Amino acid sequence: MPVSTPRRPRARLVPRALATAAVTLLTVLLGVFVSPQAASAALGSQGIQWGWSVDLGTCQRYSDTDLMLNNADILSHTSWVRLDLRGAGGNACGDIATRYQEILDALSSHSIKVIGLLSHEVVYGADVNGPTADYAAAVGAVACNSAYSQVDVWEVGNEPNYSGTHMEPSAYAEKLAAAVNAIRACPASNGDKIISAGVVPDNEGSPNQPVTYLNAVQDALPQFGFSSLAAAVDGIGVHPYVIPKPDNAAGHQPLKDFIWALKAFGLPQYVTEYGWRLPDDSGSLEGNEVPDDITQCENLVNAVNLLDGLSDSIVAAATWFNLRDIPGVPGKRYGLYAENGTTRASLSGYTGGGCGGAQTGYYDPTDEQLVWTDPGGTALAGATYEVALARSTDVNYTLTTTTADTRALLAVFNPVLTADTYRWRVTTIRNGVRYPSPQWEFTYLGRPARPAAVSASPLTANAINVSWLDKSNNESGFEISNGSGTASVGPNSTLYTWGGLAPGSTTCFTVRAVNPVGASPWTTQTCATTPALPAAPSNVAVTVVTGTSVQISWTDNSNNETGFEIADGTTSNVVGTNTTSYTWGGIANGATRCFRVRAYNLGGYSPWTGNVCATTPTIPTAPTSPAAAVASGTSIQVTWADKSSDEWGFEISNGVTSQVVGANSTSYTWTGLANGTYMCFRVRAYNLAGYSAWTAYACNTTPTIPIAPTNPAAVVASGTSIQVSWADKSNNEIGFEISNGVTSQVVGANSTYYTWGGLANGTYMCFRVRAYSLAGYSAWTAYACTTTPTIPTTPTIGAAVAINGTQITVTWTDRSANETGFQLYNGVTSVVLGANSTSYTWSGLAPGTYMCFAVRAYNVAGYSAYTPYACTTTPTVPVAPAGQTATALNSSQIRVTWQDRSNNETGFQVYDGVNTFTLGANSTVFTRTGLASHTYMCFAIRSYNAAGYSAWTPYACTTTP
Known part of the structure; x- marks a missing residue:
């Protein structure tokens, strides 16, 4: 049944138009500036109206988005956003859902709930004023799209009871029912709430008056499947563009009256647009009316407080219209930002609950001053405060003063105030914007202010x-x-x-x-x-500070002195309270000076302490014998002779910088030098009196890295050692390092070889060499490699053969390829023969000598085993033959015979006085032929062998016939 309308005073406001120009907003920019008020929590229902956010022609977000997402104060004070989803169901540019999803993600990251407006051009060319089927399909396309899953509430249509967007109640009921069914059919929208379109105020008796209009919609809903408005939707959208402050003429709050009238439907109200503009003198609204900035801010604060004070069952959300003033429409300046993007007072009201001016003020009669409280609690940096004062009987404020504090003495007003009752206010001025306070009163009795x-x-x-x-x-x-x-x-x-x-x-x-x-x-x-005489100081001590100054110290025994006086018997100096030391300068070296101290204050002087003395030092004797020696490739050690007994230390200088060492030092190593740096040093002693004279300079040059050696060679030195050699190419090395790749050995300067021992036979090893000095190491040479030899194979013995009575030839087979030679041993002595030898004749033996021989091969690795012995005996001279005869056989032949008396002859020689004939061993006859008849011839015979010849036999003679 229809809901009755409570009686209330007739509204003074006519319907206002929904903005046709969109407020551009929302590029997802998450780097936000946190203002001092950002910590305040958002009000439960407080929100902002967004307007358009995506360009339907390009699918790009409008550039004003940072007005929202770059202001942490707005974000932290926003619980709801109303987002106009124009084109959300599809558009010619194609990527619009992605743009909206980016916006929704950004809002969700700040836990902001979203009311999605489904009105104009939900799908390009299909909106609430078009065919119902097209509109429902467009609504379903949006609600079923997961890109919009973060929409919390769907608002179906916009201001159907307003003349500019008017729909007959039955037509709207049809669109509402179709949209509700389309949304409820989408799994992606399960749990989302649906609200009816926001209704605007209208005059009592008009069919477009909100309660009247919604009753008509409710009556039409059953023909579209819903028994009532509450059966179709979860809430009612309302646009109460009425003043939130009490209407003095009517005695009511029009905003609260508007909300209360719709409460009868039993549904939560979603205030998806609200604001207010000033009426003109005639009481009617016109498009060119320009509201005062501060007044509009106060309107926002009052409206937010009123709406948020209502329970969620009455007002679930309230989104202020709007974030930014609509361009070109002065009468609709409701924005937190002006058209040009500058902030308005309403921003302070939205985020801080005040409009920038002082909220409380009072008169302090004790100190005769006016005191007020700034919204920030203390005076704001960069703000000034204009205090205006007027007698209660004056129409205008006649006295003003300006201050940066949050208080003003009555004494600063001119002319001097007299006893009276005054009214006053404070205007806060920030960045050229004036924020007035309310007006207050106080009564001034005319007494002077307290000092x-x-x-x-x-x-x-x-x-x-x-x-x-x-x-x-x-x-x-x-x-x-x-x-x-x-x-x-x-x-x-x-x-x-x-x-x-x-x-x-x-x-x-x-x-x-x-x-x-x-x-x-x-x-x-x-x-x-008033002071009493101070107690005298004690424990005076004098310590030398420099060659010309001493420090006098004492114990302060008083707690009321103004200062202390220090005297040397001739002059005095003073120091302040609680001081316990004073440095007395201008004293000559070696001078003795005595001091005493007393305390003083306004009451007078304490007694003097006793005198305490000290002697300033003299300048120390200069050191001698400076020397500079290379310590490394980058350092030089400077040495000197200490000739003083009272120095504090020594200063060593290279002519550019200096280093210091303590007393009794006689050396300092100056580091950090480059290789090859020539540097000179001098030294002086110092103490509190000053510096001695410098020594003469001592100079040296840090070494350079030596030149690398060349011509590396590796030669076998023995079976277990290799001699490594190289050419020394530097003249500044300290030595050489020889490395086999695993370990290293060093030798001194100018060395050109090193014998690497301890190797196994047959070891292959490579070596490289580098020179070094204090400056470092040269490059390595190339590797030089060789192999230590193995012991040669034992030869095979051949034979020992006596070749004569004094010589024996020994033969063998050479079975190795790496011998240096052979050693032939006869059991007593040995002879050495060269490589590849296979025989040797042993001479100098006596005939008949029996001798055995063994042979072994050798090289630098060592000796092979000896062969078995081969033995023989040198022969003796055979026994001379005997019984020789010569017998003519015929006229041309003579036969010679003899007796063989030896057993070791090699043969026999027969001599005829002219010719010698040789016969073999064991021969006993020889025939001489070719003789002439009647030839007389004599013959002698001897035996022979390797040992020699026997004696000749006597001649045996005969004549051929």
Whole structure:
């Protein structure tokens, strides 16, 4: 059944148009600036109206997005956003869902809920004013698209009861029912809420009055499948463009009345647009009406507080219209930002709950000042405050003053205030924008303001100075009281000396200003004590500081001194309170000076301490014998002879920089030099008196890295060692390093070889060499390689053959290829033969000598085993034959015979006096032929062998016939 409309005063506002120009917004920019108020939590229902956010022609987000997402204050104070989803169901540019999803993701990251408006051009060319089927299909396309899964509430249509977007209730009921069915059919929208389109105010009695219109929609819904409005939707959209402040003429709050009228439907209300603009004098709204910035801000604050104060069952969300003023429409300046992007007072109201001006103010009669509270709690940096004052009977503010503080003394106003009742206000001025406070009143009795900053300080042992700040401009004088007596001084005075006091006495004072009207309150009490004589210091000590100064120190035994006086018997110096040392300069080297100390204050001087003396040092004797020796490739050691006994240390200089070492030092190593650096050094001693003369310079050059050696060679030295050699190419090495790739050995400068021992026979090894010095190492040479030899194979013995009575030839087979030679041994002595030898004749033997021989091969690796022995005996000279005869056989032949008396002859020789004939062993006959007849011939015979010849036999003679 229809919902009845509660009676209320007739609205003074006519319907307002939904903005046709969109507020551009939302590029997802998450780097935000946090303002001082960003910590405040968002109100439960508070939100902002977005308008258009995506360009339907390009599918690109509008560039104004950072107005929202770059302001942490807005984000932290926003619970809801109303987003116009134009084109969300599909558009010619094709990528619009991605753009909207980026916006929704950005809002979700700040836990902001979204009301998605499904009205104009949900799909390009299909909106709520078009065919129902097309609109429902477009709504379903959006609600079923996971890109829009972060939409919390769907708003179906926009202001159907407004003349510019009007729909008949039955037509809207049809569109609403179709859209609800399309949304509920989408799994992606399960749990989402659906609300009806926002309705705007209209006059009582009009069919477009919100309650009347929604009743008509509710009556039409059953023909489209829903029994009531509550059966179709989860809430009602409302656009209450009415004033939120009390309407003085009617005595009501129109905004609250608007909400209360719709409460009868029993559904939560979603205030998806609200704002207010000033009416003109005639009481009607016109498009060119321009609302005051501060007034609009106050309207926003009042509206937010009112709506958020209602329960969620009445108002679930309230999104202010809008983030930025609609361009070119002055009458709709509801934005947190102006058209040009600058902030408006409403931004402060939205994020801080105030409009920038002071919220509370009061009159402080004690200090005769006006005090106010800034929204930030303290005076804002860069802000000034204009305080305006007027008598309550004056129409205009006539007295003003400006301050940077949040208080103003009445004494600063000119002319001087008289007793009266005044009204006042404060205008906060920031960045040229004025933020007025409410108006307050106070009654001023005309008494002077209380003095401030009262202090008391002793002047002498018998007097104290009392001072203060004059904070009034209407006093006739000041009264100073010590509690038992009072003194008076004239106007504008700020000092009074109270005398006649005893030393060491404490007196407290208060001050007040007076005039004929009365007196200010007394100031807070301030006290001071006249000084007593201070106690004398003790434990005076004098320590040498430099060659021309000493430090005098002492123990401070008093707690009331003004300072201390230090004297040397001729002059004196003073230092302040609590000081316990003083440095006395200008003393000659070697001078003795004595000092004493006393304390003083306004009461006088303590006794002197006793004298304590010290002698300043003399300059030390200069060192001698400077020398500079290379310590490394990058350092030089400087040495000297210490000739003083009172130095504190030594300074070593290279002519550019210096280093210092302690007393009794005689060397310093100067490091960090480049190779080949030539540098000179000098030394001087120093102490508190100053510096000795410099020594003469001592110079040296850091070494350079030596030149690498060349011609590396590796030659076998023995079966277990290799001699490595090289050519020395440097003249500055300390030595050479020889490496086999695993370990290294070093030899001294100028060396050109090294024998690497301890190797196994047959070891192949490579070596490289580098020179080194204090500067470092040269490059390595190339590797030189060789192999240690193995012991040669034992030869095979052949035979030992006596070749004569004094020689035996020994033969063998050479079975190795690496021998250096052979050693032939006869059991007593040996002979050495060269490589590849296979025989040797042993000479010098006596005939008949029996001898055995063994042979072995050798090389640098060692000796092979000996062969078995081969033996033989040198022959003896055979026994001479005997029984020789010569017998003519015929006229041309003679036969010679003999007896063979030896067993070791090689053969026999037969001699005829001219010719010798040789016969074999064991021969006993020889025939001489070719003789002439009657030839007389004699013959002698001897035997022979390798040992020699026997004696000739006697001749045996005969004649051929």
